[in-house]
Amino acid sequence: MHYLVVGSGLFGATFAHEAAKKGNHVTVIEKRNHIAGNIYTKEIDGINVHMYGAHIFHTSMKNIWEYINQFAEFNNYINSPIANYNGEIYNLPFNMNTFNKLWGVKTPEQAQQKIEEQKNELDLPKNPNNLEEQALSLAGTDIYEKLIKGYTEKQWGRSAKDLPSFIIRRLPFRFTYDNNYFNDRYQGIPEGGYTKIIEKMLDSDLIDVQLNTDFFDKKEEYLNSNYDKIIFTGMIDQFFNYELGELEYRSLKFETEEIDVDNYQGNAVVNYTDASTPYTRVIEHKHFEIGKGDKGKTVITHEYPQNWNRDKEPYYPINNQKNKSLYKKYVELAEKKAKNVIFGGRLGQYRYYNMDQTIMAALQLSKKEL
Known part of the structure:
Protein backbone atom coordinates (compact mmCIF):
# COMPACT_ATOMS: atom_id res chain seq x y z
CA MET A 1 0.00 0.00 0.00
CA ASN A 76 9.61 13.39 36.14
CA TYR A 77 8.06 16.83 35.59
CA ILE A 78 4.82 17.32 37.56
CA ASN A 79 2.44 19.96 36.24
CA SER A 80 1.78 22.38 39.11
CA PRO A 81 0.56 25.66 37.62
CA ILE A 82 -0.18 28.72 39.70
CA ALA A 83 -2.80 31.42 39.18
CA ASN A 84 -2.16 35.14 39.32
CA TYR A 85 -5.34 37.08 40.11
CA ASN A 86 -4.51 40.79 40.19
CA GLY A 87 -1.20 40.02 41.89
CA GLU A 88 -2.61 37.41 44.32
CA ILE A 89 -0.98 33.99 43.80
CA TYR A 90 -2.97 30.76 44.18
CA ASN A 91 -2.14 27.09 43.64
CA LEU A 92 -3.88 25.10 40.95
CA PRO A 93 -5.78 22.84 40.72
CA PHE A 94 -8.21 23.93 43.43
CA ASN A 95 -6.81 22.25 46.52
CA MET A 96 -6.16 22.81 50.21
CA ASN A 97 -3.32 25.24 49.47
CA THR A 98 -5.77 27.29 47.40
CA PHE A 99 -8.43 27.21 50.11
CA ASN A 100 -5.94 28.11 52.83
CA LYS A 101 -4.81 31.17 50.86
CA LEU A 102 -8.39 32.22 50.15
CA TRP A 103 -9.96 31.73 53.57
CA GLY A 104 -7.27 30.70 56.06
CA VAL A 105 -8.87 27.25 56.49
CA LYS A 106 -6.58 24.38 57.45
CA THR A 107 -8.66 21.20 57.17
CA PRO A 108 -10.75 19.65 54.39
CA GLU A 109 -13.83 19.89 56.62
CA GLN A 110 -13.36 23.64 57.07
CA ALA A 111 -12.86 24.12 53.33
CA GLN A 112 -15.95 22.10 52.46
CA GLN A 113 -18.00 24.06 54.98
CA LYS A 114 -16.87 27.34 53.45
CA ILE A 115 -17.75 26.20 49.94
CA GLU A 116 -21.11 24.85 51.10
CA GLU A 117 -21.88 28.16 52.83
CA GLN A 118 -21.24 30.03 49.62
CA LYS A 119 -23.24 27.57 47.52
CA ASN A 120 -26.19 27.78 49.93
CA GLU A 121 -26.32 31.53 49.47
CA LEU A 122 -26.93 30.98 45.75
CA ASP A 123 -30.14 29.93 44.07
CA LEU A 124 -28.69 27.32 41.69
CA PRO A 125 -30.64 24.76 39.63
CA LYS A 126 -30.12 21.06 40.37
CA ASN A 127 -28.81 20.44 36.86
CA PRO A 128 -26.45 23.25 35.79
CA ASN A 129 -27.40 24.77 32.44
CA ASN A 130 -24.10 26.47 31.70
CA LEU A 131 -20.49 26.78 32.81
CA GLU A 132 -21.18 29.52 35.34
CA GLU A 133 -23.82 27.47 37.15
CA GLN A 134 -21.61 24.36 37.01
CA ALA A 135 -18.60 26.21 38.42
CA LEU A 136 -20.59 27.88 41.20
CA SER A 137 -22.15 24.54 42.16
CA LEU A 138 -18.66 22.99 42.39
CA ALA A 139 -16.60 25.75 43.90
CA GLY A 140 -18.72 28.54 45.35
CA THR A 141 -18.43 32.25 44.70
CA ASP A 142 -14.82 33.12 45.63
CA ILE A 143 -13.12 30.44 43.55
CA TYR A 144 -15.40 31.12 40.62
CA GLU A 145 -14.83 34.89 40.64
CA LYS A 146 -11.07 34.76 41.22
CA LEU A 147 -9.90 31.62 39.47
CA ILE A 148 -12.45 30.54 36.86
CA LYS A 149 -14.59 33.33 35.41
CA GLY A 150 -12.02 35.71 33.89
CA TYR A 151 -9.70 32.98 32.62
CA THR A 152 -12.48 30.92 31.05
CA GLU A 153 -14.18 33.87 29.38
CA LYS A 154 -10.85 34.96 27.88
CA GLN A 155 -10.12 31.41 26.73
CA TRP A 156 -13.42 30.93 24.95
CA GLY A 157 -14.22 34.54 23.99
CA ARG A 158 -17.72 34.48 25.42
CA SER A 159 -19.62 34.78 28.67
CA ALA A 160 -19.48 31.82 31.05
CA LYS A 161 -23.28 31.85 30.91
CA ASP A 162 -23.07 31.01 27.21
CA LEU A 163 -20.63 28.09 27.60
CA PRO A 164 -21.67 24.45 28.14
CA SER A 165 -21.33 23.09 31.66
CA PHE A 166 -19.17 20.10 30.66
CA ILE A 167 -16.08 22.28 30.04
CA ILE A 168 -15.52 22.84 33.77
CA ARG A 169 -15.71 19.11 34.57
CA ARG A 170 -12.22 18.75 33.14
CA LEU A 171 -10.73 20.73 36.05
CA PRO A 172 -9.46 18.64 38.96
CA PHE A 173 -10.86 19.71 42.33
CA ARG A 174 -9.51 18.13 45.52
CA PHE A 175 -9.35 18.48 49.29
CA THR A 176 -5.69 17.58 49.75
CA TYR A 177 -2.50 19.63 49.86
CA ASP A 178 -1.50 18.37 46.42
CA ASN A 179 -0.55 20.75 43.59
CA ASN A 180 -0.31 18.02 40.91
CA TYR A 181 -2.74 19.20 38.24
CA PHE A 182 -3.31 15.77 36.71
CA ASN A 183 -4.64 12.62 38.31
CA ASP A 184 -2.95 10.41 35.70
CA ARG A 185 -0.39 7.86 36.85
CA GLU A 248 -16.18 26.86 15.00
CA TYR A 249 -12.75 26.89 16.62
CA ARG A 250 -10.73 28.99 19.04
CA SER A 251 -7.34 30.19 17.96
CA LEU A 252 -4.25 31.31 19.89
CA LYS A 253 -1.49 33.85 19.42
CA PHE A 254 1.93 33.17 20.95
CA GLU A 255 4.47 35.88 21.73
CA THR A 256 7.81 34.26 22.59
CA GLU A 257 10.83 36.26 23.76
CA GLU A 258 14.29 35.68 25.18
CA ILE A 259 15.03 37.51 28.44
CA ASP A 260 18.40 38.16 30.07
CA VAL A 261 17.47 36.75 33.48
CA ASP A 262 18.06 33.31 34.91
CA ASN A 263 14.55 32.85 36.32
CA TYR A 264 11.63 35.02 35.24
CA GLN A 265 8.60 33.73 37.16
CA GLY A 266 9.70 30.71 39.20
CA ASN A 267 7.24 28.29 37.58
CA ALA A 268 6.68 26.76 34.15
CA VAL A 269 3.03 27.82 33.92
CA VAL A 270 1.37 30.91 35.42
CA ASN A 271 -2.31 31.45 34.58
CA TYR A 272 -3.66 35.00 34.67
CA THR A 273 -7.22 34.63 35.86
CA ASP A 274 -8.36 38.25 36.01
CA ALA A 275 -10.39 39.66 33.13
CA SER A 276 -8.22 42.76 32.60
CA THR A 277 -4.99 40.90 31.64
CA PRO A 278 -5.32 40.17 27.89
CA TYR A 279 -3.31 36.93 27.91
CA THR A 280 -4.35 33.75 29.69
CA ARG A 281 -0.94 32.47 30.72
CA VAL A 282 2.80 32.91 30.64
CA ILE A 283 5.02 29.89 30.02
CA GLU A 284 8.66 29.81 31.17
CA HIS A 285 10.03 26.90 29.22
CA LYS A 286 13.24 26.17 31.13
CA HIS A 287 11.23 24.95 34.13
CA PHE A 288 9.92 21.97 32.12
CA GLU A 289 13.41 20.46 32.09
CA ILE A 290 15.33 21.27 35.28
CA GLY A 291 18.94 22.24 34.71
CA LYS A 292 18.50 23.02 31.01
CA GLY A 293 19.32 26.35 29.43
CA ASP A 294 22.08 28.92 29.37
CA LYS A 295 22.83 30.67 32.65
CA GLY A 296 21.40 34.15 32.79
CA LYS A 297 18.95 33.46 29.94
CA THR A 298 15.34 32.36 29.83
CA VAL A 299 12.56 32.11 27.24
CA ILE A 300 8.94 33.02 27.99
CA THR A 301 5.74 32.85 25.96
CA HIS A 302 2.60 34.93 26.43
CA GLU A 303 -0.50 33.09 25.23
CA TYR A 304 -3.44 35.10 23.87
CA PRO A 305 -6.74 33.41 22.95
CA GLN A 306 -8.28 34.66 19.71
CA ASN A 307 -11.38 34.32 17.63
CA TRP A 308 -10.71 31.94 14.77
CA ASN A 309 -11.02 32.84 11.11
CA ARG A 310 -9.68 31.14 7.98
CA ASP A 311 -6.39 33.05 8.19
CA LYS A 312 -5.64 31.73 11.71
CA GLU A 313 -4.64 28.34 13.08
CA PRO A 314 -7.51 26.38 14.68
CA TYR A 315 -6.52 25.05 18.11
CA TYR A 316 -9.69 24.15 20.01
Whole structure:
Protein backbone atom coordinates (compact mmCIF):
# COMPACT_ATOMS: atom_id res chain seq x y z
CA MET A 1 0.00 0.00 0.00
CA HIS A 2 1.03 3.62 -0.50
CA TYR A 3 -0.48 6.10 1.95
CA LEU A 4 -0.56 9.89 1.80
CA VAL A 5 -0.58 11.39 5.30
CA VAL A 6 -1.58 15.05 5.41
CA GLY A 7 0.01 16.62 8.50
CA SER A 8 3.08 15.59 10.49
CA GLY A 9 1.63 16.05 13.96
CA LEU A 10 1.26 13.31 16.53
CA PHE A 11 -1.68 11.55 14.84
CA GLY A 12 -0.17 11.57 11.34
CA ALA A 13 3.31 10.61 12.54
CA THR A 14 2.01 7.71 14.66
CA PHE A 15 0.03 6.31 11.74
CA ALA A 16 2.95 6.77 9.34
CA HIS A 17 5.28 4.97 11.75
CA GLU A 18 2.92 2.02 12.15
CA ALA A 19 2.25 1.81 8.40
CA ALA A 20 5.98 1.80 7.56
CA LYS A 21 6.61 -0.88 10.21
CA LYS A 22 4.23 -3.11 8.26
CA GLY A 23 6.13 -2.49 5.01
CA ASN A 24 3.84 0.15 3.51
CA HIS A 25 5.10 3.25 1.70
CA VAL A 26 4.07 6.57 3.25
CA THR A 27 4.31 10.12 1.93
CA VAL A 28 3.86 12.72 4.67
CA ILE A 29 3.12 16.28 3.54
CA GLU A 30 3.29 19.23 5.93
CA LYS A 31 2.28 22.81 5.12
CA ARG A 32 4.60 24.29 7.77
CA ASN A 33 8.39 24.44 7.46
CA HIS A 34 8.85 21.89 10.25
CA ILE A 35 7.47 18.56 11.39
CA ALA A 36 5.60 17.79 14.66
CA GLY A 37 2.53 20.02 14.27
CA ASN A 38 1.54 21.83 17.46
CA ILE A 39 3.89 19.80 19.67
CA TYR A 40 6.88 21.26 17.81
CA THR A 41 9.73 22.26 20.12
CA LYS A 42 12.71 24.39 19.13
CA GLU A 43 15.96 24.84 21.05
CA ILE A 44 16.68 28.45 22.06
CA ASP A 45 19.44 29.31 24.55
CA GLY A 46 19.75 25.59 25.35
CA ILE A 47 16.04 25.47 26.28
CA ASN A 48 13.48 23.32 24.45
CA VAL A 49 10.76 25.87 23.70
CA HIS A 50 7.17 24.69 23.14
CA MET A 51 6.42 26.92 20.14
CA TYR A 52 2.66 26.31 20.10
CA GLY A 53 1.84 26.32 23.79
CA ALA A 54 2.80 24.13 26.71
CA HIS A 55 2.48 20.37 26.18
CA ILE A 56 2.78 18.12 29.23
CA PHE A 57 2.41 14.44 28.45
CA HIS A 58 0.12 12.63 30.89
CA THR A 59 -1.85 9.41 30.73
CA SER A 60 -3.32 6.62 32.79
CA MET A 61 -2.95 4.16 29.91
CA LYS A 62 0.15 2.06 30.53
CA ASN A 63 0.30 0.84 26.92
CA ILE A 64 0.34 4.42 25.60
CA TRP A 65 3.02 5.43 28.11
CA GLU A 66 5.17 2.50 27.05
CA TYR A 67 4.55 3.30 23.39
CA ILE A 68 5.69 6.95 23.61
CA ASN A 69 8.70 5.95 25.71
CA GLN A 70 10.08 4.06 22.68
CA PHE A 71 10.92 7.43 21.17
CA ALA A 72 12.18 9.47 24.12
CA GLU A 73 13.22 9.37 27.73
CA PHE A 74 10.80 11.33 29.89
CA ASN A 75 11.72 13.32 32.99
CA ASN A 76 9.61 13.39 36.14
CA TYR A 77 8.06 16.83 35.59
CA ILE A 78 4.82 17.32 37.56
CA ASN A 79 2.44 19.96 36.24
CA SER A 80 1.78 22.38 39.11
CA PRO A 81 0.56 25.66 37.62
CA ILE A 82 -0.18 28.72 39.70
CA ALA A 83 -2.80 31.42 39.18
CA ASN A 84 -2.16 35.14 39.32
CA TYR A 85 -5.34 37.08 40.11
CA ASN A 86 -4.51 40.79 40.19
CA GLY A 87 -1.20 40.02 41.89
CA GLU A 88 -2.61 37.41 44.32
CA ILE A 89 -0.98 33.99 43.80
CA TYR A 90 -2.97 30.76 44.18
CA ASN A 91 -2.14 27.09 43.64
CA LEU A 92 -3.88 25.10 40.95
CA PRO A 93 -5.78 22.84 40.72
CA PHE A 94 -8.21 23.93 43.43
CA ASN A 95 -6.81 22.25 46.52
CA MET A 96 -6.16 22.81 50.21
CA ASN A 97 -3.32 25.24 49.47
CA THR A 98 -5.77 27.29 47.40
CA PHE A 99 -8.43 27.21 50.11
CA ASN A 100 -5.94 28.11 52.83
CA LYS A 101 -4.81 31.17 50.86
CA LEU A 102 -8.39 32.22 50.15
CA TRP A 103 -9.96 31.73 53.57
CA GLY A 104 -7.27 30.70 56.06
CA VAL A 105 -8.87 27.25 56.49
CA LYS A 106 -6.58 24.38 57.45
CA THR A 107 -8.66 21.20 57.17
CA PRO A 108 -10.75 19.65 54.39
CA GLU A 109 -13.83 19.89 56.62
CA GLN A 110 -13.36 23.64 57.07
CA ALA A 111 -12.86 24.12 53.33
CA GLN A 112 -15.95 22.10 52.46
CA GLN A 113 -18.00 24.06 54.98
CA LYS A 114 -16.87 27.34 53.45
CA ILE A 115 -17.75 26.20 49.94
CA GLU A 116 -21.11 24.85 51.10
CA GLU A 117 -21.88 28.16 52.83
CA GLN A 118 -21.24 30.03 49.62
CA LYS A 119 -23.24 27.57 47.52
CA ASN A 120 -26.19 27.78 49.93
CA GLU A 121 -26.32 31.53 49.47
CA LEU A 122 -26.93 30.98 45.75
CA ASP A 123 -30.14 29.93 44.07
CA LEU A 124 -28.69 27.32 41.69
CA PRO A 125 -30.64 24.76 39.63
CA LYS A 126 -30.12 21.06 40.37
CA ASN A 127 -28.81 20.44 36.86
CA PRO A 128 -26.45 23.25 35.79
CA ASN A 129 -27.40 24.77 32.44
CA ASN A 130 -24.10 26.47 31.70
CA LEU A 131 -20.49 26.78 32.81
CA GLU A 132 -21.18 29.52 35.34
CA GLU A 133 -23.82 27.47 37.15
CA GLN A 134 -21.61 24.36 37.01
CA ALA A 135 -18.60 26.21 38.42
CA LEU A 136 -20.59 27.88 41.20
CA SER A 137 -22.15 24.54 42.16
CA LEU A 138 -18.66 22.99 42.39
CA ALA A 139 -16.60 25.75 43.90
CA GLY A 140 -18.72 28.54 45.35
CA THR A 141 -18.43 32.25 44.70
CA ASP A 142 -14.82 33.12 45.63
CA ILE A 143 -13.12 30.44 43.55
CA TYR A 144 -15.40 31.12 40.62
CA GLU A 145 -14.83 34.89 40.64
CA LYS A 146 -11.07 34.76 41.22
CA LEU A 147 -9.90 31.62 39.47
CA ILE A 148 -12.45 30.54 36.86
CA LYS A 149 -14.59 33.33 35.41
CA GLY A 150 -12.02 35.71 33.89
CA TYR A 151 -9.70 32.98 32.62
CA THR A 152 -12.48 30.92 31.05
CA GLU A 153 -14.18 33.87 29.38
CA LYS A 154 -10.85 34.96 27.88
CA GLN A 155 -10.12 31.41 26.73
CA TRP A 156 -13.42 30.93 24.95
CA GLY A 157 -14.22 34.54 23.99
CA ARG A 158 -17.72 34.48 25.42
CA SER A 159 -19.62 34.78 28.67
CA ALA A 160 -19.48 31.82 31.05
CA LYS A 161 -23.28 31.85 30.91
CA ASP A 162 -23.07 31.01 27.21
CA LEU A 163 -20.63 28.09 27.60
CA PRO A 164 -21.67 24.45 28.14
CA SER A 165 -21.33 23.09 31.66
CA PHE A 166 -19.17 20.10 30.66
CA ILE A 167 -16.08 22.28 30.04
CA ILE A 168 -15.52 22.84 33.77
CA ARG A 169 -15.71 19.11 34.57
CA ARG A 170 -12.22 18.75 33.14
CA LEU A 171 -10.73 20.73 36.05
CA PRO A 172 -9.46 18.64 38.96
CA PHE A 173 -10.86 19.71 42.33
CA ARG A 174 -9.51 18.13 45.52
CA PHE A 175 -9.35 18.48 49.29
CA THR A 176 -5.69 17.58 49.75
CA TYR A 177 -2.50 19.63 49.86
CA ASP A 178 -1.50 18.37 46.42
CA ASN A 179 -0.55 20.75 43.59
CA ASN A 180 -0.31 18.02 40.91
CA TYR A 181 -2.74 19.20 38.24
CA PHE A 182 -3.31 15.77 36.71
CA ASN A 183 -4.64 12.62 38.31
CA ASP A 184 -2.95 10.41 35.70
CA ARG A 185 -0.39 7.86 36.85
CA TYR A 186 2.19 8.69 34.16
CA GLN A 187 3.42 12.21 33.52
CA GLY A 188 6.49 13.98 32.21
CA ILE A 189 8.27 15.97 29.51
CA PRO A 190 10.48 14.28 26.89
CA GLU A 191 14.14 15.14 27.37
CA GLY A 192 15.30 16.89 24.24
CA GLY A 193 11.81 18.06 23.29
CA TYR A 194 8.86 16.68 21.35
CA THR A 195 10.27 17.28 17.86
CA LYS A 196 12.78 14.48 18.39
CA ILE A 197 9.91 12.06 19.06
CA ILE A 198 8.34 12.85 15.70
CA GLU A 199 11.75 12.66 13.98
CA LYS A 200 12.19 9.12 15.31
CA MET A 201 8.65 8.13 14.33
CA LEU A 202 9.25 9.30 10.76
CA ASP A 203 12.77 7.87 10.47
CA SER A 204 12.20 5.14 7.89
CA ASP A 205 13.30 4.43 4.32
CA LEU A 206 9.61 3.85 3.57
CA ILE A 207 8.55 7.35 4.74
CA ASP A 208 9.02 10.42 2.55
CA VAL A 209 8.47 13.76 4.34
CA GLN A 210 7.74 16.89 2.30
CA LEU A 211 7.70 20.22 4.17
CA ASN A 212 6.23 23.53 2.95
CA THR A 213 3.67 21.48 1.04
CA ASP A 214 0.01 22.49 1.30
CA PHE A 215 -2.50 19.78 0.42
CA PHE A 216 -4.95 22.38 -0.88
CA ASP A 217 -2.51 23.76 -3.44
CA LYS A 218 -2.82 20.47 -5.36
CA LYS A 219 -5.89 18.88 -3.81
CA GLU A 220 -7.36 17.38 -7.00
CA GLU A 221 -3.97 16.07 -8.03
CA TYR A 222 -3.55 14.28 -4.68
CA LEU A 223 -7.09 12.89 -4.77
CA ASN A 224 -6.61 11.52 -8.29
CA SER A 225 -3.11 10.17 -7.72
CA ASN A 226 -2.04 6.59 -7.11
CA TYR A 227 -2.27 6.74 -3.31
CA ASP A 228 -4.33 3.85 -1.98
CA LYS A 229 -5.58 5.89 0.99
CA ILE A 230 -5.23 9.45 2.30
CA ILE A 231 -4.98 10.08 6.04
CA PHE A 232 -6.14 13.67 6.47
CA THR A 233 -5.44 15.37 9.81
CA GLY A 234 -6.55 18.89 8.85
CA MET A 235 -9.96 20.47 9.24
CA ILE A 236 -12.74 18.28 7.87
CA ASP A 237 -14.85 21.31 6.90
CA GLN A 238 -11.94 22.85 4.98
CA PHE A 239 -11.46 19.57 3.10
CA PHE A 240 -14.95 20.03 1.67
CA ASN A 241 -14.41 23.75 1.08
CA TYR A 242 -16.84 24.56 3.93
CA GLU A 243 -19.75 23.57 1.69
CA LEU A 244 -22.02 22.79 4.66
CA GLY A 245 -20.79 25.77 6.68
CA GLU A 246 -17.85 26.49 8.99
CA LEU A 247 -17.22 24.54 12.16
CA GLU A 248 -16.18 26.86 15.00
CA TYR A 249 -12.75 26.89 16.62
CA ARG A 250 -10.73 28.99 19.04
CA SER A 251 -7.34 30.19 17.96
CA LEU A 252 -4.25 31.31 19.89
CA LYS A 253 -1.49 33.85 19.42
CA PHE A 254 1.93 33.17 20.95
CA GLU A 255 4.47 35.88 21.73
CA THR A 256 7.81 34.26 22.59
CA GLU A 257 10.83 36.26 23.76
CA GLU A 258 14.29 35.68 25.18
CA ILE A 259 15.03 37.51 28.44
CA ASP A 260 18.40 38.16 30.07
CA VAL A 261 17.47 36.75 33.48
CA ASP A 262 18.06 33.31 34.91
CA ASN A 263 14.55 32.85 36.32
CA TYR A 264 11.63 35.02 35.24
CA GLN A 265 8.60 33.73 37.16
CA GLY A 266 9.70 30.71 39.20
CA ASN A 267 7.24 28.29 37.58
CA ALA A 268 6.68 26.76 34.15
CA VAL A 269 3.03 27.82 33.92
CA VAL A 270 1.37 30.91 35.42
CA ASN A 271 -2.31 31.45 34.58
CA TYR A 272 -3.66 35.00 34.67
CA THR A 273 -7.22 34.63 35.86
CA ASP A 274 -8.36 38.25 36.01
CA ALA A 275 -10.39 39.66 33.13
CA SER A 276 -8.22 42.76 32.60
CA THR A 277 -4.99 40.90 31.64
CA PRO A 278 -5.32 40.17 27.89
CA TYR A 279 -3.31 36.93 27.91
CA THR A 280 -4.35 33.75 29.69
CA ARG A 281 -0.94 32.47 30.72
CA VAL A 282 2.80 32.91 30.64
CA ILE A 283 5.02 29.89 30.02
CA GLU A 284 8.66 29.81 31.17
CA HIS A 285 10.03 26.90 29.22
CA LYS A 286 13.24 26.17 31.13
CA HIS A 287 11.23 24.95 34.13
CA PHE A 288 9.92 21.97 32.12
CA GLU A 289 13.41 20.46 32.09
CA ILE A 290 15.33 21.27 35.28
CA GLY A 291 18.94 22.24 34.71
CA LYS A 292 18.50 23.02 31.01
CA GLY A 293 19.32 26.35 29.43
CA ASP A 294 22.08 28.92 29.37
CA LYS A 295 22.83 30.67 32.65
CA GLY A 296 21.40 34.15 32.79
CA LYS A 297 18.95 33.46 29.94
CA THR A 298 15.34 32.36 29.83
CA VAL A 299 12.56 32.11 27.24
CA ILE A 300 8.94 33.02 27.99
CA THR A 301 5.74 32.85 25.96
CA HIS A 302 2.60 34.93 26.43
CA GLU A 303 -0.50 33.09 25.23
CA TYR A 304 -3.44 35.10 23.87
CA PRO A 305 -6.74 33.41 22.95
CA GLN A 306 -8.28 34.66 19.71
CA ASN A 307 -11.38 34.32 17.63
CA TRP A 308 -10.71 31.94 14.77
CA ASN A 309 -11.02 32.84 11.11
CA ARG A 310 -9.68 31.14 7.98
CA ASP A 311 -6.39 33.05 8.19
CA LYS A 312 -5.64 31.73 11.71
CA GLU A 313 -4.64 28.34 13.08
CA PRO A 314 -7.51 26.38 14.68
CA TYR A 315 -6.52 25.05 18.11
CA TYR A 316 -9.69 24.15 20.01
CA PRO A 317 -12.92 22.81 18.52
CA ILE A 318 -16.00 24.36 20.13
CA ASN A 319 -17.97 21.22 20.90
CA ASN A 320 -21.43 22.66 21.44
CA GLN A 321 -24.58 21.05 20.05
CA LYS A 322 -24.66 23.19 16.91
CA ASN A 323 -21.10 22.24 15.93
CA LYS A 324 -21.52 18.57 16.82
CA SER A 325 -24.54 18.43 14.55
CA LEU A 326 -22.63 20.10 11.69
CA TYR A 327 -19.63 17.79 12.17
CA LYS A 328 -21.93 14.77 11.92
CA LYS A 329 -23.15 16.07 8.54
CA TYR A 330 -19.54 16.37 7.36
CA VAL A 331 -18.90 12.76 8.41
CA GLU A 332 -21.90 11.67 6.34
CA LEU A 333 -20.59 13.73 3.41
CA ALA A 334 -17.16 12.09 3.75
CA GLU A 335 -18.71 8.63 3.58
CA LYS A 336 -20.34 9.55 0.25
CA LYS A 337 -17.72 11.72 -1.42
CA ALA A 338 -14.33 10.78 0.04
CA LYS A 339 -14.30 7.01 0.44
CA ASN A 340 -10.52 6.67 0.20
CA VAL A 341 -9.91 9.46 2.75
CA ILE A 342 -9.66 8.78 6.49
CA PHE A 343 -10.07 11.83 8.75
CA GLY A 344 -8.09 11.76 11.99
CA GLY A 345 -6.76 13.85 14.84
CA ARG A 346 -8.17 16.84 16.68
CA LEU A 347 -9.20 18.70 13.52
CA GLY A 348 -10.13 15.77 11.31
CA GLN A 349 -12.38 14.31 14.00
CA TYR A 350 -13.38 17.69 15.51
CA ARG A 351 -12.59 16.53 19.02
CA TYR A 352 -10.54 17.79 21.93
CA TYR A 353 -7.79 15.19 22.18
CA ASN A 354 -5.01 15.12 24.74
CA MET A 355 -1.73 13.72 23.40
CA ASP A 356 -2.31 10.24 24.79
CA GLN A 357 -5.79 10.16 23.25
CA THR A 358 -4.32 11.26 19.91
CA ILE A 359 -1.84 8.37 19.97
CA MET A 360 -4.54 5.92 21.04
CA ALA A 361 -6.83 7.04 18.19
CA ALA A 362 -3.97 6.71 15.65
CA LEU A 363 -3.09 3.24 16.93
CA GLN A 364 -6.73 2.15 16.75
CA LEU A 365 -6.88 3.36 13.15
CA SER A 366 -3.61 1.58 12.39
CA LYS A 367 -4.90 -1.68 13.79
CA LYS A 368 -8.11 -1.41 11.80
CA GLU A 369 -6.49 -0.22 8.57
CA LEU A 370 -3.27 -2.24 8.53
